[in-house]
Structures are given as structure tokens and as C-alpha cells.
Amino acid sequence: MCGIVGLYDLKRRFSPDQLGALVSVMRDAMVHRGPDDAGVWVDPNGGCALGHRRLSIIDLRPEGRQPMEAVGAPSVVTFNGEIYNFQQHRDRLTAKGVVFRSRSDTEILPHIFRDLEPGPLSTLNGMFAFSVWRPDLREMLLARDSFGKKPLYIYQDDDFFAFASEIQAFYALPTFDQTIDRETIAEYLLLGYCPGPGTIYKRVRQLEPGCFARLRFAGERVETVAAGRFFTFAAMDRPSVTQIDKRALKERLKDRLISATAQRMISDVPLGAFLSGGVDSSLVVAIVRRELQKEINTYSIGFEGSAESEHEEARAIAKHLGAHHHDAMIKPDGIAMINQIANVLDQPNGDSSCLPTYLLSEFARKQVTVVLSGDGGDELFGGYGRYRDTMNEWADPALIRQVHGFDPKSTQPADLYMSLRWHIWLPAQVDAMMQGLPQKTRDRVDSWRVILNDPSTSVMHRMRTIDANLYMPGAVLAKVDRMSMQHALEVRSPLLDPQFAEIAMGLSEADCWAAPNMTKKILKEIASEYLPSEWMFRSKKGFGLPANAWAMDDVISLCGQMLNSSDARLRDYLSADVLRKTVESQSRKGQFSIYQMWPLLMLELWLRAQPAKIERMSQEHRRAA
Incomplete structure (x- = not known):
């Protein structure tokens, strides 16, 4: 596994050397992902640069270095992950006369995707995120594996289009927009993580699992030639x-x-x-x-x-x-x-x-x-305890009334599953915390309920489906x-x-x-x-x-210090009064929940840490320039 990055200078303000220097800084924000080697490729026609940090797993020789060009292929690849059935693809390509310089699984990709057609994605068995760039067409194919084991983030503003394995690579961009997405804050409070396709930043999005995007760069525009899904996990009796x-x-x-x-x-x-x-x-x-x-x-x-x-x-x-x-x-x-x-x-x-x-x-x-x-x-396969509890309750109206206090006649599966066994805070609680749940978040919650209440499949299948695709x-x-x-x-x-x-x-x-x-x-x-x-x-x-590993008093004390201080970052999204009352309520006997306070504390600490990281990356770019 590795770290990948790519950058397109939409306004063509950077020389090839400057573009390469910027991509190097972005790439090296992820040295931990690939400590063994590093590479940068800059399009001789300008505009585009690709970067790679390498963790050598297959073919440790220099021939496996990326970004990679292949003999007889018109494209350049930067790849993170593993293709487990690469040898079958390699054998088929060799039979067609393709010559390989390495034993790396990466080298099959410039040939398989020479035309940037996404069809062969369904033939790849692996975990991956990659980009294939065609300099002659000014087009790029981005793809991510079936379940999203490997990350792939995309950033775009008026000056740059960029992709990377980790968000902090974008911090080196001189125009990076630090605006936090309020809808993602709401989703995080609901779930304890940031579900795709959005991210914590308004201008950063994720390419979702099992998806691809083929893009054309025309002047200052980025046009989507094709985008779609090549794999979906949808549990149902077959x-x-x-x-x-x-x-x-x-x-x-x-x-x-x-x-x-x-x-x-x-x-x-x-x-x-x-x-x-x-x-x-x-x-x-x-x-x-x-x-x-x-x-x-x-x-x-x-x-x-x-x-x-x-x-x-x-x-x-x-x-x-x-x-x-x-x-x-x-x-x-x-x-x-x-x-x-x-x-x-x-x-x-x-x-x-x-x-x-x-x-x-x-x-x-x-x-x-x-x-x-x-x-x-x-x-x-349906292994979580919350599946067991939901299935038992759905089969027993008395349990629904006993556990949830709901009228079984009007209860739906989503009412049972989307309780605190799945949510960190309930939608009504987040609505109160944020003094209004964003409409897009309301719509998203409704879309989750639709999946869980779909009568065409078993309740077990619905839970498996939503968790395989979201959680x-x-x-x-x-x-x-x-x-x-x-x-x-x-x-x-x-x-x-x-x-x-x-x-x-x-x-x-x-x-x-x-x-x-x-x-x-x-x-x-x-x-x-x-x-x-x-x-x-x-x-x-x-x-x-x-x-x-933690003491309740210590967690409450740290939450009080962080969340009740005048410089609490969460005050931009939750009122000071809400934060104070949240800490107070968790301090009461029998009310403390590490499952709620840990995510809240993590969010506050993460928000506090980012300005310094962004400034460090900006300094790295200024030095490199």
C-alpha cells in the first residue's frame, strides 16, 4: 500500500518545476504511507503532475517505482493498493504481445485502462485507489475498490483539481479552502464518523467505494465524461x-x-x-x-x-x-x-x-x-449484536414496547435499528444541539430509513446492506x-x-x-x-x-476544559450553552456515555489540530517553491 496524489493546475499559472515541487510537498505529507520510495511525474505539456509514496510489497526493485509509465501504453498511473489477480491479467496481456519491465501489479493498469474505459474495473480483485492519466487526451480515470478499503479524496476550487489518499495532502495547496462542512458535523454527531461522499471540508469529497469517474480537462473546466458504480453490496435472497x-x-x-x-x-x-x-x-x-x-x-x-x-x-x-x-x-x-x-x-x-x-x-x-x-x-454475514437485538425485537411486539416504549403497530424496523445502538446521538438530539438539523442531513437520515424499512427484503438483509455501504x-x-x-x-x-x-x-x-x-x-x-x-x-x-483505559472523571474533566473554554472550536457549530449542558448532563450519575463523549472530544481535538498542520504544509510549500 502507498500514498498517491495528483494535481491539475486549471489556470496554468505554475511552471512544470513549480508544479512538481508542489506535488512533492503534497506527497510527502503521507510519508508514513510509503517510506520506501517516492516519485513525481510532471506532464511535459504542463498542467498535470502525479505523485507517489511507496510501501514496497510486490517487486521491491526500482522497476516497481511510481508514478508508472508502461512500454507501449499511452497513459501514466499512480496506484495505491494491491491487485490480487494481477497475474491472470498479466498472462493475458503477455499473450497479446505486451512487454513488461517489472513484476509489479501496477504495470498491468496502463495497458488495461489505456482507453480509460471503466469496464475492466469489475475484473480487478483487490483493494485499490488509482488514477490513470492520458496526456494526449487530457483525460483522467479515477477508481476505488469495491468496499472502499483504500481512500481516495478529491479537492477542487477555481485554481486546482487535486486527488490524494489523505486529506492533509491538500493543505499544501496555496488556495486550500478550510471551510468546514456543517452537514458533515451533523452526520458525525449522528454516527461518530464522516460518511461519504462528503467530508469534513466543504470542497473535499470522497470517491465512493466501488465507483469510478472519468474526467476531461478543458481549459479551466473539469468535465465529467462518465461516472458510475461497478460494484454494490445489496443483500437479498438470490x-x-x-x-x-x-x-x-x-x-x-x-x-x-x-x-x-x-x-x-x-x-x-x-x-x-x-x-x-x-x-x-x-x-x-x-x-x-x-x-x-x-x-x-x-x-x-x-x-x-x-x-x-x-x-x-x-x-x-x-x-x-x-x-x-x-x-x-x-x-x-x-x-x-x-x-x-x-x-x-x-x-x-x-x-x-x-x-x-x-x-x-x-x-x-x-x-x-x-x-x-x-x-x-x-x-x-450479520454479526453485530445490534442485529441480534433488532431481529429479536422485530419478532416480539412485547419487546418493542418494553425496550423502546413504542406502539408495535406503528413501529418500523428503522425505529428499532436507528436507536442509540446505531446512532451516537439521535436526530432529534442533534437537531437540538445544532439548533436545527441541516436539511441535507434530514434528507440523508430519511434515505437511511427508506433502506431499513424496505419490505422487499428481510430486516437482516437491510441492516447488512446499510452497514456494508455506510458504516x-x-x-x-x-x-x-x-x-x-x-x-x-x-x-x-x-x-x-x-x-x-x-x-x-x-x-x-x-x-x-x-x-x-x-x-x-x-x-x-x-x-x-x-x-x-x-x-x-x-x-x-x-x-x-x-x-x-479511561476514568469517567478524567474524561468529563477534559471535556469541560476543551468544550467549555472560550476558544472551543465546536462553538462554531454548537452553542456554548449546548456544550455546557452536554458536559453537565454527562456528569450526572448514570448518564455518562463514553460512546458519546469520546467522539465529541475527538471532534474538538481534531478541529484544534488542523490550523497548525495547514500552516506547516504552507511553509513546506513556500520553502519548496
Whole structure:
């Protein structure tokens, strides 16, 4: 994995040397993503420059350097990620007479997308974000992988069009617009993360997962030639999946997972695996050991003095499977480290598991450069506890009345799911906090309700769909990417293999759920072929910040200092009175919620950190110029 950046000077005010210098500064805002090498390519006709920070994984030689031109191809590529089926594409191209200079997966892209047509995107099995530039056409193709494992941000103003792997790369632009998007603030308060396609900044947007954009640069205009989606996860019963024998279905899933895991084992650098006590990472490691017959180092961290720690379970699983396990016992100080996490995030992310993910990545990186993970299992197969609770309530009107106080006759699935089990604050609460919810945010909330209330599919399918498209790319994968890449660690997720996901998408409700407690049913049945079946029923602990990593009084005290001060950045969006009352209410007995105060504190600290980062980048650009 790497860091990519691209820039088009719309008004042609910069010389090629100046453009290259600016792109170099933007690129080097992401040294952590690619410490092994760096490159810049400037269009000899002017206007466009591409940059790349390299984390060398496949073909460590200089021939793999980017941005990359290929023999006989009219395009230039800057690429972040991995194409796991690149060898098949390479073999096909070689048979057509294409000559390759490297063994890198990147080199297939200038040939596959020589005409900038998006059709071949659906044939790529990988995690990626990339740009293909045709100097002769003044056109560019941008694309992002199926689930959004790799980030791709776009910035545009009257002077520049730019893209980058992380937002802080744009801080080097002399015209960067720092205006915060009030609608994204509202969405963050609702969800605890910034969902795409918008971002925390008004002029920055995300290319959404499974999407592409083909752009033409005509004078000072950027024209969209074509844009669309090449992959969508939409869970529903599909006869091709639901009507086959269950044993055959499990074999089909298992065979695809074995292939997906084998593809993700290809690496020219040391490779290991994250291992928690959960089903998903355990199944991935089991496939490596039992099916692929490979040795593997596994990594976990434990929390001292915490009943929430899963390190003992991880040790037992590693021993059962014969993996070479490594763990570290830590006692994280959440209060001391929250500022550090806020400083390295390119957008605020209120998930407290950012901190343990950061520490686990740091620990694993001491020995390996690539790790496998179990990301995606909960969204694709319906594994979250909130799915269980919603399904049980939807089946029992008495529970709806007991838990929510709603009249079951007028209750819809969205009323149950879009409670505080999914929201950080409810829409009505954010409306009060912001003295009016932005209309676009209201519309977006309504669009989420439409998905969850759609009677054409099972409630389980609706929850899987919304989380695979919203929560997973916005919170989970963003967290894993940013925290792991702070340590130049590549994380690969076999469960997010597109072909494996296509099967999971078509499962029946009964494949995913059996009342009252069996979540991701068929995945656990597959895992039971390698692990003791009783391990499938252990309580899900998650990977959040353990309770002993923070003290309520310390969190409340820090919130009071930050949010009640006259220079609180959140006062631009929430009134001083609202902030004061929020801290006061959380101080009352039985009212404190780390799930609400941590995201609020993270948002305030992130907002405070950005002006200094922008000024540092501006200084870097002035020095380079």
C-alpha cells in the first residue's frame, strides 16, 4: 500500500518545476504511507503532475517505482493498493504481445485502462485507489475498490483539481479552502464518523467505494465524461445461492475463501495476521494453517486488568491452529493518547478502537509489513449484536414496547435499528444541539430509513446492506487504514474478496441468523470445521478501548476544559450553552456515555489540530517553491 496524489493546475499559472515541487510537498505529507520510495511525474505539456509514496510489497526493485509509465501504453498511473489477480491479467496481456519491465501489479493498469474505459474495473480483485492519466487526451480515470478499503479524496476550487489518499495532502495547496462542512458535523454527531461522499471540508469529497469517474480537462473546466458504480453490496435472497444444498453452499463459500486467502498471501515481504478471540480473524488463520498448510505469525494485544481483553482467547486459538503467536500486554492511557490519535487522523473518527488498532499495528510492524485480518465478517454475514437485538425485537411486539416504549403497530424496523445502538446521538438530539438539523442531513437520515424499512427484503438483509455501504467504509475500514498506515503496515481482508462477497450478498436470512442469539450462522458453521464449536458462542467483546483505559472523571474533566473554554472550536457549530449542558448532563450519575463523549472530544481535538498542520504544509510549500 502507498500514498498517491495528483494535481491539475486549471489556470496554468505554475511552471512544470513549480508544479512538481508542489506535488512533492503534497506527497510527502503521507510519508508514513510509503517510506520506501517516492516519485513525481510532471506532464511535459504542463498542467498535470502525479505523485507517489511507496510501501514496497510486490517487486521491491526500482522497476516497481511510481508514478508508472508502461512500454507501449499511452497513459501514466499512480496506484495505491494491491491487485490480487494481477497475474491472470498479466498472462493475458503477455499473450497479446505486451512487454513488461517489472513484476509489479501496477504495470498491468496502463495497458488495461489505456482507453480509460471503466469496464475492466469489475475484473480487478483487490483493494485499490488509482488514477490513470492520458496526456494526449487530457483525460483522467479515477477508481476505488469495491468496499472502499483504500481512500481516495478529491479537492477542487477555481485554481486546482487535486486527488490524494489523505486529506492533509491538500493543505499544501496555496488556495486550500478550510471551510468546514456543517452537514458533515451533523452526520458525525449522528454516527461518530464522516460518511461519504462528503467530508469534513466543504470542497473535499470522497470517491465512493466501488465507483469510478472519468474526467476531461478543458481549459479551466473539469468535465465529467462518465461516472458510475461497478460494484454494490445489496443483500437479498438470490436463488443462485439460496436454492442450492446447504452443504454445497458452505463448500462454495469455503472454497472461495481459501482462494481469496491464498491470493492475499502473495508478498515479497514478511506477512502475518491479526488474531483476536473472534470468529472472523480465527477463520482466516485457520484457512492459512489447515487448508493452505502455511506457517504464519499471528499478533494480538491484551489490556492489563481488563475483563474485556481477548488475548487469552487469541492465545488458545493460535495454539489450537499451530500458529506462531505474539502478543503484548498494554495498559493504554486513553486520555493521554486521544490527542495523538486526533493529530494523525485526516478526518475525525469517534471510534475508540482507533487507539488499540494503532497500538496493535505498531506491535505487528516490528516483525511484518503485511497482515491478514477478519474485517468484513460482521457486515457481510450479520454479526453485530445490534442485529441480534433488532431481529429479536422485530419478532416480539412485547419487546418493542418494553425496550423502546413504542406502539408495535406503528413501529418500523428503522425505529428499532436507528436507536442509540446505531446512532451516537439521535436526530432529534442533534437537531437540538445544532439548533436545527441541516436539511441535507434530514434528507440523508430519511434515505437511511427508506433502506431499513424496505419490505422487499428481510430486516437482516437491510441492516447488512446499510452497514456494508455506510458504516464499514466510513468507520471500520477508514480506521484500519489510517491507524495501520501510520506504521506503514498493509492490512489485507480475505472476507472482503468481491467474489466471496457476491455469495454472501445472496444468502438467506436463515443462513445469517437463528433466534435468539446465533448471528453470522453459516460463517460460524464453516469456522466450526476448524475450531471447537463451543468457541462460536463466546460473547463478542469487540476491540474498543477497555473501560480501565479511561476514568469517567478524567474524561468529563477534559471535556469541560476543551468544550467549555472560550476558544472551543465546536462553538462554531454548537452553542456554548449546548456544550455546557452536554458536559453537565454527562456528569450526572448514570448518564455518562463514553460512546458519546469520546467522539465529541475527538471532534474538538481534531478541529484544534488542523490550523497548525495547514500552516506547516504552507511553509513546506513556500520553502519548496
